[in-house]
Amino acid sequence: MATGRTHRPATRSRGIPEATVARLPLYLRALTALSERSVPTVSSEELAAAAGVNSAKLRKDFSYLGSYGTRGVGYDVEYLVYQISRELGLTQDWPVAIVGIGNLGAALANYGGFASRGFRVAALIDADPAMAGTPVAGIAVQHTDDLDRIISDNGVSIGVITTPPGAAQQVCDRLVAAGVTSILNFAPTVLSVPDGVDVRKVDLSIELQILAFHEQRKAGEEAAADGRAAVDPDSDEAPPMRATPAGRKGPDGDMPAVMPA
Amino acid sequence: MATGRTHRPATRSRGIPEATVARLPLYLRALTALSERSVPTVSSEELAAAAGVNSAKLRKDFSYLGSYGTRGVGYDVEYLVYQISRELGLTQDWPVAIVGIGNLGAALANYGGFASRGFRVAALIDADPAMAGTPVAGIAVQHTDDLDRIISDNGVSIGVITTPPGAAQQVCDRLVAAGVTSILNFAPTVLSVPDGVDVRKVDLSIELQILAFHEQRKAGEEAAADGRAAVDPDSDEAPPMRATPAGRKGPDGDMPAVMPA
DNA sequence: TACTGTGAAGCACTTCACAGCG
DNA sequence: CGCTGTGAAGTGCTTCACAGTA
Structure with missing residues (x-):
């Protein structure tokens, strides 16, 4: 598997958190749209809304790149586009x-x-x-x-x-x-x-499975409209059964007793 | 935009952390492969390797679902496949x-x-x-x-x-x-x-841009093989310049003085 | 003995709240 | 006055390390 160090140690490359790096393309996209509409400057609040994040996070993110804003005014759109592009390495081919x-x-x-x-x-x-x-x-x-x-x-x-x-x-x-x-x-x-x-x-x-998880939960909550909670989502399902896990304690429906086929 | 509560409050649905939910499909895939090879049981260590995560994390993840393993032995493959499928809502259409x-x-x-x-x-x-x-x-x-x-x-x-x-x-x-x-x-x-x-x-x-970021960094580190650090990745690039951000302090290459076109 | 399950410690990211500045 | 930049507090996830058990 890996050659040198094994795990990969928390990848904060040059001090920019990975989570911030993952959002830079989002900001860049929003800024590019503003740039095309010739909007000269934008506040953290406006840009955050356009990128779908909250403004404190956006300001914190930008603070890792440097102080590129102007207090009382906001950020210069073109300038930011350039800085983020450069940071992401998009100024090269x-x-x-x-x-x-x-x-x-x-x-x-x-x-x-x-x-x-x-x-x-x-x-x-x-x-x-x-x-x-x-x-x-x-x-x-x-x-x-x-x-x-x-x-x-x-x-x-x-x-x-x-x-x-x-x-x-x-x-x-x-x-x-x-x-x-x-x-x-x-x-x-x-x-x-x-x-x-x-x-x-x-x-x-994987993305669909994550959605299904939440979707299932929604259906459960809905059905639990009156008094009682958590509906077992599948009573007539095909359950396997092997080995003998003795004192098991799954949160709900432990397991029916029929084999698939 | 949103209708009721605004942000979405930290989504730990029924106590299972979102990060864990995102990994369940990964475990499920690895387990399905084992199941197809008729492997009856698997240890956290083996399964973790197959899923590309570390074993402590995997055990912690499973502990949110219940106690589905057997100490000294490991996990029953079929049983786990069923439990994870059910948790993810995949037993329904x-x-x-x-x-x-x-x-x-x-x-x-x-x-x-x-x-x-x-x-x-x-x-x-x-x-x-x-x-x-x-x-x-x-x-x-x-x-x-x-x-x-x-x-x-x-x-x-x-x-x-x-x-x-x-x-x-x-x-x-x-x-x-x-x-x-x-x-x-x-x-x-x-x-x-x-x-x-x-x-x-x-x-x-976005995925490509994140890769480009790290790729650029690698190139920089490489070039810094002897004594000195951080190569400015683009000296002959097209830089914009608008407004007058006075006391700016970007970490490197502040900005050349030519306009694009 | 070999492995799971889990408190507790550590770490990274987010959010708050406000000082600082144009 | 308005908005940025940021220390500090808060939150959630990961990792450690070991007690517990088949």
Whole structure:
């Protein structure tokens, strides 16, 4: 798994909290919209509303970057756009390679939001020889065999994985071996990478499951309108039963006694 | 914007921390894989490794659900799969509607991970009349005009928005009016919803920007191999300059003196 | 013995509330 | 006067370390 230090120690890079970094793109988007409307300055309150956060948090976030506001006035829009872009590294060009050109890979290749902020789709890579040469979003798909060369030739340091889960780790290893140090993973797989390589994960199914959790809770609260609480959401469900967990103490419906099939 | 209470108060639903809820799907996936290999029990250490978290965290997470393990042995795989599924509300069927059938919407409609865990694509909706009737992933696309009816007829409570940003808020409003109470938003927009409606956001471009931030930092550290620190990542960049922020104190490269164009 | 379950300590982020300044 | 910038307090999550138990 990891190569050097094991865990990764709390990543507060250069003193900017990770949580702040994750919000900077949000502020940047709101500021860009203001900039397009030629709004010259904005208060923390207004900008916070546009970005969907509270103003104290926004001011604290900006305080990590420096003192870029004017008391009694607010923030200069253009100036902030520049400072945040620079902080995020968006003033330079980032060639990106997408590996796995299925439905999702193709959707990403066509996604306009990519190009708008310094990211450039430099290569599309797929394992299917039949796809080689086919243009997707105006770019010819290349074969996995040439992955190493494609990555180095284009100076790619950010890779996007949109392969099926079974191929993800292998593709990841090859990307890393070829010099990629940041990976955006859409495959539902836990990737192992050496230390110094960043992985971010986008997992559709996880997001839906989190929503389902809250949704279920809402349904329960609703049903508990009068006097009594927590409805067991599934009385006629298929429950497994193995081993013999003796003194178990789950919060509600311990478990029915039928086996699935 | 919000209807009742304004902010949303720290959402620790029924005592399970939000951070834990967000990890349950991860555990579930790892457990499902073990289950398919007919592994009967697993220790916190092993399962944690498979899910990519540390074992203390995993044990703490499970302790919020109840005492489902056996000391000296570990956790019963099937039993845990059932308990987590139930906790997440996956033992019931969740009809989902996808609005905006472009590249991304179509990719999602075709995504297998949907169906596997209680989620069923019940409807595809698009504003383009030309698309109405076209089958995508075996489901006929329906027109936005019928959105309200489609949502109620199918009992949809989870909506997925994959429209262009300009349409997202309007679609969101209509979904909510029709009875949807959970939304997964892929459009790069901050959505306003009434209280009681959950929104989760998946934003590709934000993920890339976060990666770019760390990537830039790596490049800087690398260059600072000998004696001196922090390289200014862009000396020949286009810097804006408006208003007159007097005593500014950005951490590095204050700002060159040329205007863009 | 080998592993879970959990108080307690530690840490990071958020929010408050107000001093400071244009 | 209005709004930023920030110490200090508050909150929630993570990690430690070990008592408890099959």
